[in-house]
Amino acid sequence: MAAQASIAVGSQVWVEDPDEAWIDGEVLKVNGDTITVKCSNEKTVTAKASHVHAKDPEESPCGVDDMTKLAYLHEPGVLQNLKSRYDMNEIYTYTGSILIAVNPFRRLPHLYDIQMMEQYKGADFGELSPHPFAVADVAYRLMLNEGISQSILVSGESGAGKTESTKMIMRYLAYMGGKAATEGRTVEKQVLQSNPVLEAFGNAKTVRNNNSSRFGKFVEIQFDQKGRISGAAVRTYLLERSRVCQISESERNYHCFYMICAGSPEEREKYKLGDPSTFHYLNQSNCYKIDGLDESKEYLETRKAMDIIGISSEEQEAIFRIVAAILHLGNVEFAEGDDVDSSKPKNEKSMFHLRTAAELFMCDEKALEDSLCKRIIVTRDENIVKTLDAEAAKGSRDALAKTVYSRLFDWLVTKINNSIGQDPTSKCLIGVLDIYGFESFKTNSFEQFCINLTNEKLQQHFNQHVFKMEQEEYTKEEIDWSYIEFVDNQDILDLIDKKPGGIIALLDEACMLPRSTHETFAQKLYQTFKNHKRFVKPKLSRSDFTICHYAGDVTYQTELFLDKNKDYVIAEHQALLGASGCSFVSGLFPLLSDDSSKSSKFSSIGSRFKQQLQSLLETLSSTEPHYIRCVKPNSLLKPAIFENQNVLQQLRCGVSFVVVVGISVCFKLPTSVLILFFLRGLWKQLG
Structure with a gap:
């Protein structure tokens, strides 16, 4: 509100722009609620005051490494800061204790080597440049010093770099908690080598990402009293099974299918693979190869990783024989x-x-x-x-x-967990969550429905941690401030997973009735939720439905809902x-x-997934959370391109942006209180 009041003729401002999201300019005229701005692109625009924000005339062209240092913490300020830093190859930025990571779409090995890990070891948070290692170090030291389990939640849309960020976190924890000068299959080596195996069988090229995780993953790393890794467990969620048989245009099946086709001539002969591009499960999308990817090398790396995590040569032979049989x-x-x-x-x-x-x-x-x-x-x-x-x-x-x-994927996860082993005497763990971001495509099926339920659950968890708990503490300490009315998404969760009567319960019911079709299921939804403010029946469809999610409206096509839930x-x-x-x-x-x-007995994937989510959230609630928000700078998956509209949409959908802009703009909090809010959270994390 103070920022709006300071806008006068001659002020430097940001004004909304349909192409650039926000563009800077100078105020020419102020007429009540209307402001005329001469933009830097030479256009003159007139906009409502609510669509104009003050610009800091003294802002650094290099940006700031922590957004709480910005003079004006609003959408254009945040966006410009991220862009300025990205243009200088500074891909990490703090927002208080939250790390925002913008995908560079290129390898930056110097940022993640042993020397870099050594620098962040024990350094005060904020002392060095923003980095995933700093987040991991804070979590590790809090666990070690206070005996409290920690979790690191890595979020972002497909292609934003969640999987790579997760691997960096795990590498740092393995570095800090590993046993020095130990040969053979140590726990930390097995944890790290589970990544390439799970990627080979659970990742695929999609339109948005050449290495998209088609399953959710939560890795629990257990530590002994000395801070050494003593055990671990990998928990996976909702593998996209339909991809084995159905691939959309310009996408690929799981990596392992292409790897085996790139094996040695002897192996290809043994499995009678012939010309790999003739296989229906691989050639239906007009996309077979990924530029710059050596499948034969990836295949050898995967076999090597299998050796390290304890999968025998006989088991490996059987695994790839099954992969070939499916083809x-x-x-x-x-x-x-x-x-x-x-x-x-x-x-x-x-x-x-x-x-x-x-x-x-x-x-x-x-x-x-x-x-x-x-x-x-x-x-x-x-x-x-x-x-x-x-x-x-x-x-x-x-x-x-x-x-x-x-079944093969589940076997691999079980084998990895059995090989690594869990430590029943461990008192503390650090959990690393790498899970699908909010999805809204041209066609949204059962997978997107479950993925977006996950994000609704995580959004509520974030709300409870950041908003509810902070406000309770401020009230308890009698700090004089106004209560924030934030958007609670409990009504969306009730719509989806309430029992009885939620969408998942009605889907299970439809799956068990012999004559149900996707159309009768849709009609039941229309009838049940006709007055629900979060549920909309599209005008031109007989079986689609729309849910008004916290991150935006998504229309789901029900054609395959029943089959995919069975x-x-x-x-x-x-x-x-x-x-x-x-x-x-x-x-x-x-x-x-x-x-x-x-007989073929029905078992619900949706209900089981809901139970898994509940178990995950209970685990997260028992830990001290840390957040990394990954951002995809452009839809081309190429370096050095920053698309303002693309980035802004992700920030609006992300939990980090709820903190950055949600409080300051939507809830009209003064920046001074917001900075206090962040500094308080940072102080708590540093103890």
Whole structure:
């Protein structure tokens, strides 16, 4: 408010601009609530006072390393500061105790070497330039000195650099908590080498990111009383299973598929891979290679990492045999069979791939064909064989591929955790969260729905930590200040995951009703939430729905919601692979105690994911949190380009910006109080 009052003729200001987000200029005229500005691009614009902000005439062209030092803490001030620093290759900036990291889209090895880690070791927070090592060091020293578990939450949209920031944090913690001069598979080495393995099987190229994590990850690193790493656990969330079979334009499948195709000639011959670009699961998106990426080198690095984390050569052989089998499975096409509503492999080419998949799975070829083309219906008196038409057989094929791959990924996570081992005597841990940012695409399906639920949960966690807890403490200490009415998103969470009656509960109900379709599910949503202020039925759609999220409105397409929420293994697939001659494959499909082989029982992915989130939040709530907000400077994924509109949209959606601008602009707090707010948080973190 003080900033607005100081605007007069001749003042230097920022004014909203449709292209640049904000542009600077000089005030020519003030007429009540209307201000006329001569912009630096020579345009003259007239805008409402609420769309004009004062500019600091003495601001440094190099920016400041902590945003709380800005004279005016508003949108254009923050944006210009980040841009000024980015143009000078300063990619890290503090906002009090929060680190903002802008992706440089190039390697900067000098920022992360041993010498740099040594500099930040034990340095006071803020003494050196902003850096992830400084955040990690504060967390490590608080844990060591006060005996309180810590967590570091790395957030940002796809391509913003979350995975790389997470790796830097883990490297620093391994450096601080590692056992010096120890050979072999130490805990810290295994923790670090779990990264390339999980990336190979859980990361893929998307439109927004060449190495996008298609799963969430929370790494708990446990320490003994001396601050040495004594154990660890990797927890993963919601692998995007549909990517195995369906890839959007200009995207790729999981990295491991391309790695095996780039293996040695002997391996390619062994797995009968031939021309990799002919595989349906790889060639449906007009994107096969990534410029500058050597898949054969990545393959060798992944095998080396598998050695370090304790995956035996026999297990590695079985893993990549399964990956190759899935590729062959995807090339089995179906044609109309001899009987009505039946199917069979389309031609000799499909038979070749079916036969090869059976060899690699080490199962019976005819049994594999039957599991794809037939279903056995168990009645009280007899078993009835039901044939599937060609389209249903294709769906059965894709279901098998997704099931096998997700079981393989789960096995890898379990193996990593068993190999590293957890320390039951550990009193403290540092958790590092690398999880999907808020997503809003042209088409948003079940995955985006779950991802955005995650961000709503984390937003509430942030609100509770920063707003509610701070205000309670100010009240307790009788500091004279006005209570802040912040936007609480509990109503969105109730809309999605309330039981009974939330969207997930209604989705589970639809999945269990035999005649439900995505359209009947959508109609149920429209009826239930017709008066809910956060739920909107789009005018021109019969089955889409829109949720007004804290970060913006997202419209979801329900066509695949029911299929993607069902987590059951088709009985015929269970029987087929449970009887595999390969102990590794059969181990992925153990016999179920309740004799589920006789029926396909529904299990909800959405409900299980909700439970996982609740467990994650309980863990986070028991720790002292630290925040790193990653920002993608441009949509081209190229260095030295800073797109103002792109960056501003991310900041508005991010928790760091809630602190930077949400308090000062939305809640009309004076900058002096805001700085006090940050300094108080920083003082608390430093003890």
